[in-house]
Amino acid sequence: MNTAVEICGVSFKNPVMDASGTFGSGQEYGAFVDLNRLGAVVTKGVANVPWQGNPTPRVCETPSGMMNAIGLQNPGVEVFLERDLPYLRQFDTNVIVNVCGHSLEEYLDVVDRLAGEKDISFLEINVSCPNVKEGGIAFGTDPGKLEDITRNIKAHAGQPIIVKLSPNVTSISDMARAAEAGGADAISLINTLTAMKIDIYKRRFALANRTGGLSGPAIRPVAVRMVYEASHAVNIPVIGMGGIANGEDAVEFLMAGASAVAVGMYNFHEPTAMLQVIEGIEEFMRKTGTEDVKELIGAV
Amino acid sequence: MRTENARIIDIRKLAENVFGILFEAAMAGEAGPGQFVMVRPHSDSRLLMRPISICDLDSERRLLRLVFRVAGKGTEEFSRARVGDHYSIMGPLGNGFPLEAAAGKSHIALMGGGIGAPPLLNLLRMLRRRADRGDISARISVYLGYRSMEDGLFLKDEFEPLANVVVSTDDGSAGVKGTALDGLSQAGTAPDLIYACGPLPMLSAIRKYASKEGIDAYISLEERMACGVGACLGCMVKTTKEDHHSHVKLSRICTEGPVFLSRDVEI
Numbered sequence: 154m155n156t157a158v159e160i161c162g163v164s165f166k167n168p169v170m171d172a173s174g175t176f177g178s179g180q181e182y183g184a185f186v187d188l189n190r191l192g193a194v195v196t197k198g199v200a201n202v203p204w205q206g207n208p209t210p211r212v213c214e215t216p217s218g219m220m221n222a223i224g225l226q227n228p229g230v231e232v233f234l235e236r237d238l239p240y241l242r243q244f245d246t247n248v249i250v251n252v253c254g255h256s257l258e259e260y261l262d263v264v265d266r267l268a269g270e271k272d273i274s275f276l277e278i279n280v281s282c283p284n285v286k287e288g289g290i291a292f293g294t295d296p297g298k299l300e301d302i303t304r305n306i307k308a309h310a311g312q313p314i315i316v317k318l319s320p321n322v323t324s325i326s327d328m329a330r331a332a333e334a335g336g337a338d339a340i341s342l343i344n345t346l347t348a349m350k351i352d353i354y355k356r357r358f359a360l361a362n363r364t365g366g367l368s369g370p371a372i373r374p375v376a377v378r379m380v381y382e383a384s385h386a387v388n389i390p391v392i393g394m395g396g397i398a399n400g401e402d403a404v405e406f407l408m409a410g411a412s413a414v415a416v417g418m419y420n421f422h423e424p425t426a427m428l429q430v431i432e433g434i435e436e437f438m439r440k441t442g443t444e445d446v447k448e449l450i451g452a453v
Numbered sequence: 454m455r456t457e458n459a460r461i462i463d464i465r466k467l468a469e470n471v472f473g474i475l476f477e478a479a480m481a482g483e484a485g486p487g488q489f490v491m492v493r494p495h496s497d498s499r500l501l502m503r504p505i506s507i508c509d510l511d512s513e514r515r516l517l518r519l520v521f522r523v524a525g526k527g528t529e530e531f532s533r534a535r536v537g538d539h540y541s542i543m544g545p546l547g548n549g550f551p552l553e554a555a556a557g558k559s560h561i562a563l564m565g566g567g568i569g570a571p572p573l574l575n576l577l578r579m580l581r582r583r584a585d586r587g588d589i590s591a592r593i594s595v596y597l598g599y600r601s602m603e604d605g606l607f608l609k610d611e612f613e614p615l616a617n618v619v620v621s622t623d624d625g626s627a628g629v630k631g632t633a634l635d636g637l638s639q640a641g642t643a644p645d646l647i648y649a650c651g652p653l654p655m656l657s658a659i660r661k662y663a664s665k666e667g668i669d670a671y672i673s674l675e676e677r678m679a680c681g682v683g684a685c686l687g688c689m690v691k692t693t694k695e696d697h698h699s700h701v702k703l704s705r706i707c708t709e710g711p712v713f714l715s716r717d718v719e720i
Binding site: 174175176177181182184185197203204205206209210211212213214216217218219221223226228229232369370418419420421422423424425 | 454455456493497498499500501502527541543676677678679680682683684685686687688689690698699700701702703708
């Protein structure tokens with residue numbers, strides 16, 4: 154049985170990784186997950202300088218899911234290079250660095266700083282965070298801006314780039330095509346859906362930011378539909394995510410057209426969620442006589 | 454830190470909406486006062502684990518006691534659990550109350566407000582043990598603030614054999630009228646160390662008091678959190694200095710906390 158997949162010539166021992174922001178830099182979950190078993194570790198968003206993020210409360214629960222408005226708090230690229238990357242280097246897995254910024258210049262600062270790092274397999278460009286006021290999603294909801302920023306980043310990047318798409322758009326196919334036209338090596342989707350929750354007894358928003366990004370199993374059918382549409386709109390690989398909780402959910406995304414999948418909110422529900430997803434994919438393959446996981450990709 | 458499927462061997466109602474659950478859990482052997490655990494609801498639609506502070510521990514018999522107030526649907530589910538039920542729990546988590554801070558002190562005040570009282574019980578037990586060994590010589594007093602007599606003075610009976618307890622209630626229906634801090638003022642004593650857990654306004658007042666008196670106060674904070682292990686950055690508190698992990702003036706309550714020296718945080 155072969156669970157390995159290949160994206161842009163990079164081999165993944167299995168198609169499972171974490172969704173950025175739900176797994177810290179990997180170290181936080183080190184007591185629970187042997188990172189050697191993962192197809193890749195995707196870091197929390199890294200900016201050029203430390204970011205404060207949003208006021209609290211930053212998270213709340215919703216039916217079969219959660220909302221967050223962390224606001225991409227992070228210690229900046231220099232701390233990432235000194236502390237987090239050396240930790241991740243110890244493991245036999247791909248390192249994917251999620252890159253965030255308020256402006257093209259800020260994205261390029263990070264991309265330039267990381268360009269010489271051979272132990273980074275991919276950069277994932279976060280143009281879809283709904284929780285920061287400037288930059289971020291402003292680039293990710295306009296096809297023209299998305300194509301431009303992708304082209305600019307690609308020109309500087311030392312690694313292949315994955316553009317992470319927002320679901321908060323009318324046509325995900327148009328956005329996928331814009332990323333491809335700008336030179337993206339791959340795309341990942343979906344980021345969270347912009348949402349709101351009100352505490353009716355306190356007459357207050359549940360999150361200090363008022364709106365937040367919805368994730369978890371509640372959004373899975375939306376994500377599967379968008380992965381299907383995006384993967385049929387472009388010829389570059391797609392990494393699918395949105396509410397994956399087990400191996401069967403992961404197979405659904407593969408069949409929709411994803412070459413690999415990411416587990417997000419479910420890491421919070423069960424720290425070993427990714428290992429269970431990997432085992433679940435293997436079990437599905439055994440049960441259905443599937444020799445190679447690649448047979449599942451785009452199977453519908 | 455581990456996850457385990459822990460069996461409930463006792464559950465009881467302690468006051469209106471306040472419940473105590475006793476788990477058989479191996480992690481009890483690794484935990485200390487002021488740490489917390491994440492408990493996962495059984496419900497298929499409530500997917501986040503609930504952070505609950507450890508009320509008491511028996512490390513030899515591997516018993517872990519949690520006392521919580523029903524605050525939402527997750528804790529409501531826990532309140533309906535029965536002896537023999539199992540829950541997946543993760544812990545022990547965070548940095549609890551530092552016992553070594555008690556060395557050389559002459560009067561230690563433990564201050565609990567409402568559902569902030571439970572974590573002080575194991576702390577008191579541990580301080581008593583140190584006092585019995587002669588490691589600390591301080592007088593230890595406990596100040597417990599409740600809403601009202603009617604709401605229930607939960608755990609008071611369990612603190613009393615271990616220390617002098619001063620009760621206060623918001624409505625004056627039992628003990629001193631006011632908060633745990635009012636109880637302390639009325640007692641007319643001046644502690645040289647405070648350990649506290651309770652609602653934010655109370656902790657904020659204790660922070661001011663400690664600053665004015667020039668003493669150390671260790672306060673236990675809470676905030677909405679998703680992961681409990683420092684990954685999601687949901688549960689941040691503002692700090693007076695740059696945090697070593699975040700590199701901004703924010704610390705993770707789940708990891709650097711939940712107990713902080715009051716002068717280190719902005720609340």
